[in-house]
Amino acid sequence: MKKIYVREEWCLGCHLCEYYCANANLGGGNMAKALKGRPVHPRIRVEDDGKISFAVACRHCDEPLCRKGCIAGAISVADGVVCIDREKCVGCYTCILSCPYGAVLPAEDGHAVQKCELCIQTAGGSPACAEHCPNRAIVFEEGGASA
Amino acid sequence: MKHVIIGNSAAAIGCVEGIRRASRTDDIVLVAAEPHHTYSRPLISYLMAGKTDRTKIRYRPENFYRANGVQAKLGRRALGIDPAGKIVTLDGGETIAYDNVLVATGSDPLIFPAEGLDQVENVRTFTTLDDAEALLRSVTAETRVFVVGAGLIGLKCAEGLRAITEHITVCDLAPRVLSSILEDAPAAILRRHLEENGIVLKLGTSVSSFARAGAACTATLRTGETVPFDQLVYAAGVRPNTALVKDAGGDVNRGILVDTLCRTSLPDVYAAGDCTESPDACSGERKVMALLPNAYLQGETAGITMAGATAPTLPLLPMNAIGFFGLHLLCAGVYDGERTEHTDGQNYRSFYTRDNTLRGYILLGRVERAGIYTALIRGRTPLDALDFAALRDQPGLIAFAGPVRAEILRNQDNQRKREAAAP
Numbered sequence: 001m002k003k004i005y006v007r008e009e010w011c012l013g014c015h016l017c018e019y020y021c022a023n024a025n026l027g028g029g030n031m032a033k034a035l036k037g038r039p040v041h042p043r044i045r046v047e048d049d050g051k052i053s054f055a056v057a058c059r060h061c062d063e064p065l066c067r068k069g070c071i072a073g074a075i076s077v078a079d080g081v082v083c084i085d086r087e088k089c090v091g092c093y094t095c096i097l098s099c100p101y102g103a104v105l106p107a108e109d110g111h112a113v114q115k116c117e118l119c120i121q122t123a124g125g126s127p128a129c130a131e132h133c134p135n136r137a138i139v140f141e142e143g144g145a146s147a
Numbered sequence: 148m149k150h151v152i153i154g155n156s157a158a159a160i161g162c163v164e165g166i167r168r169a170s171r172t173d174d175i176v177l178v179a180a181e182p183h184h185t186y187s188r189p190l191i192s193y194l195m196a197g198k199t200d201r202t203k204i205r206y207r208p209e210n211f212y213r214a215n216g217v218q219a220k221l222g223r224r225a226l227g228i229d230p231a232g233k234i235v236t237l238d239g240g241e242t243i244a245y246d247n248v249l250v251a252t253g254s255d256p257l258i259f260p261a262e263g264l265d266q267v268e269n270v271r272t273f274t275t276l277d278d279a280e281a282l283l284r285s286v287t288a289e290t291r292v293f294v295v296g297a298g299l300i301g302l303k304c305a306e307g308l309r310a311i312t313e314h315i316t317v318c319d320l321a322p323r324v325l326s327s328i329l330e331d332a333p334a335a336i337l338r339r340h341l342e343e344n345g346i347v348l349k350l351g352t353s354v355s356s357f358a359r360a361g362a363a364c365t366a367t368l369r370t371g372e373t374v375p376f377d378q379l380v381y382a383a384g385v386r387p388n389t390a391l392v393k394d395a396g397g398d399v400n401r402g403i404l405v406d407t408l409c410r411t412s413l414p415d416v417y418a419a420g421d422c423t424e425s426p427d428a429c430s431g432e433r434k435v436m437a438l439l440p441n442a443y444l445q446g447e448t449a450g451i452t453m454a455g456a457t458a459p460t461l462p463l464l465p466m467n468a469i470g471f472f473g474l475h476l477l478c479a480g481v482y483d484g485e486r487t488e489h490t491d492g493q494n495y496r497s498f499y500t501r502d503n504t505l506r507g508y509i510l511l512g513r514v515e516r517a518g519i520y521t522a523l524i525r526g527r528t529p530l531d532a533l534d535f536a537a538l539r540d541q542p543g544l545i546a547f548a549g550p551v552r553a554e555i556l557r558n559q560d561n562q563r564k565r566e567a568a569a570p
């Protein structure tokens with residue numbers, strides 16, 4: 001199955017992936033219009049210490065601890081993609097406690113969580129972060145061959 | 148192969164999914180005393196607060212039993228297991244033969260005797276959907292509720308009821324809230340937050356007697372103080388349901404004793420979840436770890452094993468994620484070794500390290516990405532191989548050495564391998 005892989009050595013730390021992610025999850029319209037002047041809540045996050053930078057998003061684990069531990073039964077796996085049912089999620093954060101990658105994040109309103117779902121609902125299944133990464137530091141591919 | 152599962156909650160559902168990972172064709176019969184479709188027990192307080200409903204509280208989709216080929220006997224109680232004849236007996240006398248049986252019977256709430264308790268009408272506990280529905284029927288904006296127990300269940304009940312009534316008093320013998328999972332400093336912050344949200348707390352004391360005058364009741368505390376109330380809720384502990392295994396001659400302590408594959412001392416009898424006692428991966432002590440993630444993981448392990456396949460055995464940790472009125476608490480592991488602590492009065496973080504490993508942590512308020520810490524505990528990751536000082540302030544994968552990080556980011560199974568390798 002295709003997943004997002006990051007190539008740390010190519011990451012410029014520009015954070016564009018975060019903006020494209022947030023925008024895709026807001027419906028994918030004009031980015032400047034949609035995001036201007038508001039805090040963004042992307043599902044991919046760039047870690048950056050000034051020297052090293054790389055993006056982190058859900059790994060869609062084969063043995064997802066977030067799903068196994070979800071107290072609401074709100075996390076399921078569909079065709080390998082780990083998804084959250086926002087309607088069922090009560091925002092207890094057990095998944096945040098469980099995810100070894102720190103890839104599940106509180107949603108903007110704090111009442112639920114959110115994470116990368118590979119843009120299956122939003123950008124037509126072609127993840128916006130990888131699509132728009134200017135340096136191909138994020139790729140969407142089988143098995144992370146080039147990562 | 149025919150598997151009988153007794154129970155219908157996290158451990159039982161984990162078992163169904165575990166069996167189905169290994170076999171599409173084995174027969175599964177599930178027997179549960181509660182008549183409901185599988186539901187998320189921890190969500191009953193959210194139901195009272197209107198944050199979930201009777202449909203969304205389902206732990207699995209409506210078609211779960213059919214989709215997984217499960218013959219569900221809901222509203223039926225298992226009365227006994229005959230391990231020699233390999234038969235489960237149900238209420239009404241029906242018997243079911245099995246090749247393997249899973250006991251996932253959870254726990255029942257305790258009501259401690261107290262003077263005058265027999266005069267109090269409608270004493271409730273708070274562990275089932277029926278309990279929550281009963282409280283929803285009886286509690287109105289005028290009802291004064293008295294909750295005995297300031298542990299997770301008592302406080303969650305108080306929070307849920309706060310959406311209905313302003314008059315809630317919680318009493319606990321321990322001097323702090325959530326005494327089994329919190330130390331004094333974070334408990335004090337949480338206590339203040341609960342009080343600011345209108346919960347009255349009487350800590351470090353207990354009920355000496357109850358009395359009734361008309362419809363209203365009064366609890367007299369050991370301090371001499373009196374608390375008038377209309378509705379009493381007991382949330383002062385639970386007892387694992389071990390009888391089925393005990394009566395069949397299996398080894399039982401406080402919980403049913405199981406090994407890492409959830410086998411009991413009886414052949415082909417497995418047990419998982421809140422009814423069991425198993426080694427805590429941190430302390431090595433046998434404990435009843437009454438937490439939903441552990442119940443699911445144990446059930447899944449049991450299911451895979453029952454179906455004849457090899458299950459990954461994840462170390463089980465005590466770990467909690469709970470929020471009250473928007474304040475989140477995440478904690479895991481054991482609180483021993485050297486403590487480093489930081490608080491600004493609102494947010495609190497403490498870490499416990501020993502022998503170059505992280506043993507436990509408590510985060511209150513700012514909790515993002517805490518799972519990175521949990522993974523360090525679970526994997527017994529040597530702390531000198533990473534920048535732990537930076538990690539403590541800001542959880543991130545950047546604290547790992549480059550090659551380790553590359554491996555983590557590339558291969559999602561890395562964590563599992565590290566876990567499997569842990570002693």
Ligand SMILES: Cc1cc2nc3c(=O)[nH]c(=O)nc-3n(C[C@H](O)[C@H](O)[C@H](O)COP(=O)(O)OP(=O)(O)OC[C@H]3O[C@@H](n4cnc5c(N)ncnc54)[C@H](O)[C@@H]3O)c2cc1C
Pocket residue numbers: 071092153154155156157158159178179180181188189190191192223224225226251252253254273274275299300303304388419420421422437438439440442468469
């Ligand atoms: C209010 C509340 C809040 C909670 N919050 C959290 C939380 O935030 N996080 C967390 O991790 N955990 C929480 N828990 C704990 C969590 O609910 C349990 O750890 C989990 O439900 C355990 O699952 P289980 O399958 O082992 O047992 P249970 O959920 O107890 O289910 C046992 C089942 O077995 C059935 N049964 C029992 N005896 C028989 C019999 N003889 N025959 C047939 N059926 C039988 C029962 O009817 C029941 O359906 C909470 C619990 C409560 C009550």
